[in-house]
Every structure is written in structure tokens, then in C-alpha cells.
Amino acid sequence: MSCRGGRVNIGEIAKRAGVSRSTVSYALSGKRAVSAATRRRILQVIDDVGYRPNASARALAEGRTRAIGLVIPPAGRRLTPIQLGFVADVVAAAGRRELDVLLSPSGGEHDRSFERMVRGRRVDGVILMEVRLRDARAARLRESGVPFVAIGHTADAATGYWVDLDYQGLVASCVRHLADLGHREIALINRPRELLDSGYGPARRALDGFEAAAAARSLSATASCCPDEAAAGETFIEDLLAARPGVTGLVTINEAALPGIERALRRLGRAVPRHISVTGVVGRHWAEEFHPPLTAADVPITDMAERAVELLAERLAEPGTPPRNVLLAPPISLRSSTAPPP
Amino acid sequence: MSCRGGRVNIGEIAKRAGVSRSTVSYALSGKRAVSAATRRRILQVIDDVGYRPNASARALAEGRTRAIGLVIPPAGRRLTPIQLGFVADVVAAAGRRELDVLLSPSGGEHDRSFERMVRGRRVDGVILMEVRLRDARAARLRESGVPFVAIGHTADAATGYWVDLDYQGLVASCVRHLADLGHREIALINRPRELLDSGYGPARRALDGFEAAAAARSLSATASCCPDEAAAGETFIEDLLAARPGVTGLVTINEAALPGIERALRRLGRAVPRHISVTGVVGRHWAEEFHPPLTAADVPITDMAERAVELLAERLAEPGTPPRNVLLAPPISLRSSTAPPP
DNA sequence: TTGTAGGCGTTATCAC
């Protein structure tokens, strides 16, 4: 294809190929038969001048943009590596389906871009990250009639499209794993309190799963929240072990606190897994960086991104179909951070 | 504004307000005087039905999309937290200017989305992350005539718009800082070798700055590359100190290796900064998470994002102006990881 | 197999 990316439009191609504009259009879309000869000629010209249909014009005519929106938490709140990897994976998955991705931070009061996307029909559908049990953005999308897939589910789970991780089941599995090893006193290191209080699903359900499983096995269990930071993880462990020195098993869904947890345990002379076992649900990368590598359920972000895009694409293709959703429960990868208590 | 986000277009608003479509348009854009009364009436209707101009139609008519593209490194290569924070910051900065952001991974062979963006006129301009000294994507944009701002500069620095960090100067400052403290034997921990070899500017210029400054102060200096991973940082330190036990000063621009560096130093019994000093150029977060907090130049991602969007917006507004660029040199934040050598 | 023509929703140029 040549250099001049100038102002070539379909009419120009038609003229050069000696056909009508519709023929060019059909040669490209394949929605009507075009003789092999003309098609070849047209494609040749297109390749020569480096033509590509104008996306805006196409969107206007077709009534769809071939783009999806990805609503991310606002920039202020630092994104966790998991969330950020997810963004990249969504873009990749969408790209495979010839969909472009428009990013919109939201949740703060900069919902301007959110509104632009939604009302301005800039996108055909939306993937909504980090959904709360009751979520204003989800409500907004619903009332605007914009198809969307939520990452995490809302309170009315049955009525929408979503992809989520089975935090409840996974955390319960972790608890049972510890119980099976003989642990009697365990603790949950949850995400920050604000998240839990605002009805953030994973935090909520992790807590539920933890408490239920601990009760079922009659373990002595404490659950508390911890800010998403290494430093916070450090003081968390100090405080925890000061208050409850008998704890021998830790379950965490707070990956960002992990480095601090590791540091504190080492400093306090608690070897993992000899003195204390650690497990939970965290990004694979974090599990592997922990010392010793963490026995944990790895958050399958690439899967989640792929499924979310798939669901959305499906929903766009077949608007009528009943809601579908996906609850992922990745296996717990056995590494070396758990063992029987001392 | 009301709920029905349906198919309202400007004609519908015009009808309800009892005016022509153009009047509605002008009431919104302000490009023509509209009497206070009609304007009020129109805005009232718009607010009632929740109308927003269709972005595609507007783009087609105006000849610009009010969207910019952000070209990120492909998903495969894990994005560093700095890069990821940058994405969020760009989106925020663009949002402030009523610009939407389209994401496109590139560099791998998924250049389809890149081409879609560029040739399909989906965006008015592009921000190109992580530019190489000689960069195919930059060349492509240039020949397509798409305005862009590069993060990092290409070999022909003078001819383009870019925003970059003065790695050369910053690393040199770090070296001089160590020299001033009395260090005589230092080492540079650079980004991965592939990046250096492929002409990745920061790696290249960090090396240059390091060698020049070390030579100027007649320090004994080694520079090597290290993969972007904690584990790699760990073995890096082991190898380095085995080979050159006399090293007392470390300069790094590899933030991802930092946790490993910290672990290795601790395990080898080298206290920071008593036995060994550490400094460099890394994301603020990483500097603060290091123990003890790192004396280092903090990569000013928010600034860089803001300036990049600003430059691009300017370039879009005034196509004729000569290239502008910004070389940021943030101060080195004094924390507590450097001291005179033992 | 191919061409003609109308429409998608805006903005912008004329008139009045």
C-alpha cells in the first residue's frame, strides 16, 4: 500500500476502478456477489492508494460504531496491577474481533466521558469494571439501553450480563485447605474497608465465604480489612500477630499488601510455611513473587477479559437473547506457602 | 434529564422546541447568536429528553472525531506499573479537554487496530507510548499524516512532537550524587537487554549518562541489563556482588527489579544505606515502597500524560505550528537510601 | 453482475 494517506474516499476508489461506489462497498463487505475480475481490480486500487473506509461515515450509515467502551475506575485511585492487566487484555480480545476500545474513567465526578460514550453513541456496548453490588453506572447504562457486561455482579445478578470470579467459593476452598492441614486459628486479609462498605462484591463475598467455611469447620477466625498497599500489609501483620499470636493460617485477597505481609512475617521471625501458612486469591504474578511462592487461586484476568468481550460481542450480535453470565473458579495452584501448623 | 435514551436526534429536538435543526445546533455550539428565549427553550427540551449529539454524525460533518488514540505496548509484554498509570493519566487529561481515548496495542503483529485507528480516521491524533530511537510506528504515522506526540524521542528528535524524561541527565545526577558522597565503585541496573538493543531511548540514554558521569568523576563503573522482574533483580544482585564485591553504589532505572534487589541485599547482609547506597529513576510508588525509601528521581507520569495531551491538543488546534517538545527533569527526591560508603 | 439514489444525524453556507 502506498504512502498518501490523504483524503481518499470510496468514490475515488470507484472512479479509479471504473465501477460504481456500491460495487466497491460490496466488494469490501462481501454482502453481494462481485465478479472475480472487478473485485480484483478494486482491491488492487484500494491497496495502491491505501484506502480504508471512514469509520465515522460507516458508523453513521450502519448505526453501529464497531467500538466498545471500557469503563475503568478513576485515575485518582491507583489501579491495581490486576485491573491494569485486565485493560490490556480487553483491548487485545476486542482487537481480535475488530472492535476498538474506548476508555472512560468513571465513578468519580468526571462522568462526562462516561456520558459522552453512552449518550453520544460512541460505542456499541460497554464493559464495566469493578462493579458494586449496587452500582449507579450499571443503572445508568440499563436505563439508557446501552448493552453492557459487568465485571463483578450487581445485587440483581440474574438480570444482567456479567463475568465474575467466585471469590466466595475460592476463599472457602482456601479455608478448607488450611483446615485440612490442621490449622485451627486463621485470619482473612481483605481489601480496604471503603471497598467492603461500599458493597464491592469481591470483598463482600470473600468475607462471606471465609466466615461460612470457618464456621463449618469450627475454626477460630478473624477477618479484617487492609488498605491496598505494601506498607499497610506490614502493619496489618504486626497488629494481627500482636493481638492473636496463635494464628497459623492466613488467607488474603489483597495482593497489593503481599510484599508488606512478607516483610513483616520475616521480621517477626515467622517462617512461611513452617510457622505460618499463607494462601488466598491473587494475581498470578504476585503469587509467584511471594517468598515462598504462594499457594493460591490465580486471578485469571486474561480469561475474564476474553469472556467479557465474548459476551458483549454476542450480546451485540443477538440483542434478543436472555442474559448470560460466567462465574470463573480457577483452580488453586499448589505452590509452597502452606503446610501443617507447628 | 430523563430516562429514555432512545433515538432522539437533533430534528426531534427542533420539532419539540418549535425551531429549525440549525438553530438547535447553534444553540449548542454557540457559533451563531441565538435569542435567550429560544436558547432556554431548546436547552429545556434537550434536558428533558436527554439528548446528546450523535458522535459519528458530528465527526462526519465536522471532519474530526474529538477522540485521540493511545498506542500502548502489546498486552503480551507485561506493562510496567508506570506505563499503566500513564494510560489512566492520559485518559484523565484527555477527558478534561472533552477528548475520548481509543486504545490500541501495537508493536506485535496486532497492528490491525493501529491501522484501523490511523487509516479509518477514528481519531484526530495519536499519543505513541514507548517510542524507540528508530520507530516503525512513528514512521507510519508520519507518512499517513496523522498528528502524533511521542513519549520518548526518535532519532530525528528535532522534527517531531514529543515528551520525554531526561534519563541521561537524571542518571548522571545520581552518579554525581554517589560520587559526592565518596563512592568509588558503582553499578547501573538497566532495563532488559532486548530493550537496550532495540534502541529503547531510556535504556540507551541512562547508559550514556551513567558512563559519561562515571568517567567524569573517574569512578569504577559497571553497567548491565536486568529483566523487568523481581526475581531477576535478586539474581542480578547476587551475581554483581559476587563479581564485584567492592561495589558500594547502585543506580537503577528498573523499578520492577526493585523488590528483588531489596531481598537480595538483605539476604546478603548488605544494609542500605550503611553498606551500600541505592538510587536511580523509578516510579514514585516504587521508591516509597523500597526499604528504606529510595532517594531517586520520581518518574512524573501524571505530568508527562498531561503535557502529552496538551501538546497533541495544541497540534490539533493549530496544525501549522512548528514541532514542540518537552524534556522533563524532575528533581531527585532525597529519601534515605544513600549515604557515604563504609 | 452492476448502477442509481436515498438516508444516517450533524455542521455550515446561504438566504431571509
Place this chain on the structure above:
DNA sequence: GTGATAACGCCTACAA
């Protein structure tokens, strides 16, 4: 101050 009306570039009946 305001209203018609022609682009913008593409898609897609409807004809031929």
C-alpha cells in the same frame, strides 16, 4: 435571529 439545504462518506434497498 432564524430556516432551508447542501455537504460529510458510507451502506443498502431497488432497478436494470
